[in-house]
Amino acid sequence: MRNKRMFMLMIGFILFIAVIGYSLSDRKELSLPEKFLKDSSAFVQQWFYKPAGSIAGFFEDIRNLRTIYEENEQLRITAAAYARDKVNYNFIENENKRYKEELSFTKRQKEMYNYNYLIAQVISVSNDANNRTLTINLGSKNGIKPNMAVTTIDGLIGLVSSVTPLTAAVTPITELDEASPTFNSIAVTILGREEESFGILSSYNKESSRVIMSKIAEKDKMDIQDTVITSGNGNVYPRGLIVGTVESKQLGDFGLTYTASVKLSASFDHLTEVFVVQVPELEDTEQ
Structure with missing residues (x-):
C-alpha cells in the first residue's frame, strides 16, 4: 500500500513537471507561482x-x-x-x-x-723569515740540480738551492742579500743593448719591493723603462731571462757608478707553476 502511494506520488510529480514545461513553451510570461x-x-x-x-x-x-x-x-x-x-x-x-x-x-x-724548460708545480711556500723558499714537485730524478734558475712566463723567480729525489727548494730573488753566506749575485744587462750595459743585482728592498742594481758604469746609456735581463756572466744564471724594468736611476754612494731600482716582472703572489731552466751546454760540460 505504501509503495502504491509512492508510485502515485511520483506519477503526479512527473505530470506536474510536464504540465509546467508545456505551459512554459506556449506562454511568454510566467505566472507568479512559476x-x-x-x-x-x-x-x-x-x-x-x-x-x-x-x-x-x-x-x-x-x-x-x-x-x-x-x-x-x-x-x-x-x-x-x-x-x-x-x-x-x-x-x-x-x-x-x-x-x-x-x-x-x-x-x-x-x-x-736553446734552453730546456721543465714545468714544475709549486707545492709549498715557507714563510720562515730566515729561510724563505718555495718547494717544487721536481727533484734530482727529474734532472733538477742546485743553482738552476727558476722562472715564470713573466720573469725570473730565483735559484734552486737544494734538491731531494722528488722535490727541490727554490730561493726567490726577493731574498737577495749581499750579507748572506749563500748570496749569488745576478749579472744583468739591458735587452737590446746587451754589449753596452752591465750591472749587478745585489739586494732586494722589502719596503719598496724593488731590486737594487749596482755597479752601473757612468757612461752606461741605461734609461727608465728599459727591460733588465740576465747577462749570463758568472755561469750561474743563464743569459736572456727577463728580470724586470728600470724604474729609477741615481748616483752611487761614491759618485763613480750608478745604481738603479728595478721593478720585478714576475708576481710572487699565488705562484702555482714555474719553469726550471736547463742549459744543454752546461749539462754536456759536466758529463
Missing part, C-alpha cells in the same frame, strides 16, 4: 554551486601549485648545472689560455737560447 518557484530553485542552486565551485577550484589550485613546484625544482637543478658547467668551462678556458702562453714562452726561449 516565477517564485523558478527564483527559489535558482537561489537554492547557487548555494550548492558556489561551494562545489570553490572546492573544485581549491583542488585545481593544489594541482597548479604542485606543477609550479615541480617546474621550480627543475629550474633550480638546471640553474645549478649551468653554474657548475660555467665554472668548469671558465676553468678549462683559463687552463688552455695559460698552457698556450707557456707553450709560446718555451718555444720562443728555446729558439733564442
Whole structure:
C-alpha cells in the first residue's frame, strides 16, 4: 500500500513537471507561482554551486601549485648545472689560455737560447723569515740540480738551492742579500743593448719591493723603462731571462757608478707553476 502511494506520488510529480514545461513553451510570461518557484530553485542552486565551485577550484589550485613546484625544482637543478658547467668551462678556458702562453714562452726561449724548460708545480711556500723558499714537485730524478734558475712566463723567480729525489727548494730573488753566506749575485744587462750595459743585482728592498742594481758604469746609456735581463756572466744564471724594468736611476754612494731600482716582472703572489731552466751546454760540460 505504501509503495502504491509512492508510485502515485511520483506519477503526479512527473505530470506536474510536464504540465509546467508545456505551459512554459506556449506562454511568454510566467505566472507568479512559476516565477517564485523558478527564483527559489535558482537561489537554492547557487548555494550548492558556489561551494562545489570553490572546492573544485581549491583542488585545481593544489594541482597548479604542485606543477609550479615541480617546474621550480627543475629550474633550480638546471640553474645549478649551468653554474657548475660555467665554472668548469671558465676553468678549462683559463687552463688552455695559460698552457698556450707557456707553450709560446718555451718555444720562443728555446729558439733564442736553446734552453730546456721543465714545468714544475709549486707545492709549498715557507714563510720562515730566515729561510724563505718555495718547494717544487721536481727533484734530482727529474734532472733538477742546485743553482738552476727558476722562472715564470713573466720573469725570473730565483735559484734552486737544494734538491731531494722528488722535490727541490727554490730561493726567490726577493731574498737577495749581499750579507748572506749563500748570496749569488745576478749579472744583468739591458735587452737590446746587451754589449753596452752591465750591472749587478745585489739586494732586494722589502719596503719598496724593488731590486737594487749596482755597479752601473757612468757612461752606461741605461734609461727608465728599459727591460733588465740576465747577462749570463758568472755561469750561474743563464743569459736572456727577463728580470724586470728600470724604474729609477741615481748616483752611487761614491759618485763613480750608478745604481738603479728595478721593478720585478714576475708576481710572487699565488705562484702555482714555474719553469726550471736547463742549459744543454752546461749539462754536456759536466758529463
